[in-house]
Amino acid sequence: MKVLLAGGGTGGHINPALAIAGIIKSNIPDAEFLFAGTPNHMEATLIPQAGYNLAKIKVEGFQRRISLENIGRNAKAVWYLMNSGSRAKQIIQEFQPDIAIGTGGYVAGPVIRMAAKMKIPTAIHEQNAYPGVTNKLLAKEVNHVMLTVKEALEYFEKDIQYTVTGLPVRAELFKKTKEQARAELGFDDAFTILSFGGSLGAGAINDTMAEVLKWHTSKGL
Missing domain, CATH: 3.40.50.2000 (Glycogen Phosphorylase B;)
Incomplete structure (x- = not known):
């Protein structure tokens, strides 16, 4: 075929x-x-x-x-x-x-x-x-x-x-475990947020996540 x-x-x-x-x-x-x-x-x-x-x-x-x-x-x-x-x-x-x-x-x-x-x-x-x-x-x-x-x-x-x-x-x-993926990306066990969308970039998502990061920082997260 x-x-x-x-x-x-x-x-x-x-x-x-x-x-x-x-x-x-x-x-x-x-x-x-x-x-x-x-x-x-x-x-x-x-x-x-x-x-x-x-x-x-x-x-x-x-x-x-x-x-x-x-x-x-x-x-x-x-x-x-x-x-x-x-x-x-x-x-x-x-x-x-x-x-x-x-x-x-x-x-x-x-x-x-x-x-x-x-x-x-x-x-x-x-x-x-x-x-x-x-x-x-x-x-x-x-x-x-x-x-x-x-x-x-x-x-x-x-x-x-x-x-x-x-x-x-x-x-x-789906072939890797969460632990394998974290190790490959160099992440520790800290709380992690994944932001994705728009392979060519998405300004609205980026701007929103910048505000989310500010909020998390203000909360000590």
């Missing part, structure tokens, strides 16, 4: 794709995988680090704020978009996947759309309660939509085939 996975731009799209690959591999050990992603975003590093091959395709998102710089960036995005279909077709023809799965991000658009056009079984996974633009567009063309939470359903067309799967999580995250 050959599986083509497309998604990128942020960890929120890449890590679920890696988790899906791991789940399939645990059930079908001889499955082959190919990831499609951009050459200049996080997937270009994370996918090879995880031991998978990455087929590169140049795709950029459109900038909504009007400025001279963004006009130039949007012109480049249009150029990439015009060429992305032929590159996606090349990737699919060379790999010959049995199924193509998109996990969001601009790069998933041309790859999954072309796979659907070539009559290859397709699916997408939406990680958020409010779907991204790419997945909302692809939902009309794929065979199946996987959702982390059912609340996302209201933003899709009513006649889509869907399953609420939850969020795919990489199995290796």
Whole structure:
């Protein structure tokens, strides 16, 4: 079985794709995988680090704020978009996947759309309660939509085939004990708070946690 996975731009799209690959591999050990992603975003590093091959395709998102710089960036995005279909077709023809799965991000658009056009079984996974633009567009063309939470359903067309799967999580995250994780990170047994969210950074979370730290300090914690 050959599986083509497309998604990128942020960890929120890449890590679920890696988790899906791991789940399939645990059930079908001889499955082959190919990831499609951009050459200049996080997937270009994370996918090879995880031991998978990455087929590169140049795709950029459109900038909504009007400025001279963004006009130039949007012109480049249009150029990439015009060429992305032929590159996606090349990737699919060379790999010959049995199924193509998109996990969001601009790069998933041309790859999954072309796979659907070539009559290859397709699916997408939406990680958020409010779907991204790419997945909302692809939902009309794929065979199946996987959702982390059912609340996302209201933003899709009513006649889509869907399953609420939850969020795919990489199995290796559960292989270490709490003690092993603390030792690896250099933590002692002190009270610890984990703040996470937004692989590219999240200013609102950072600002909130700065206030939380002040409160804990004032309480002697």
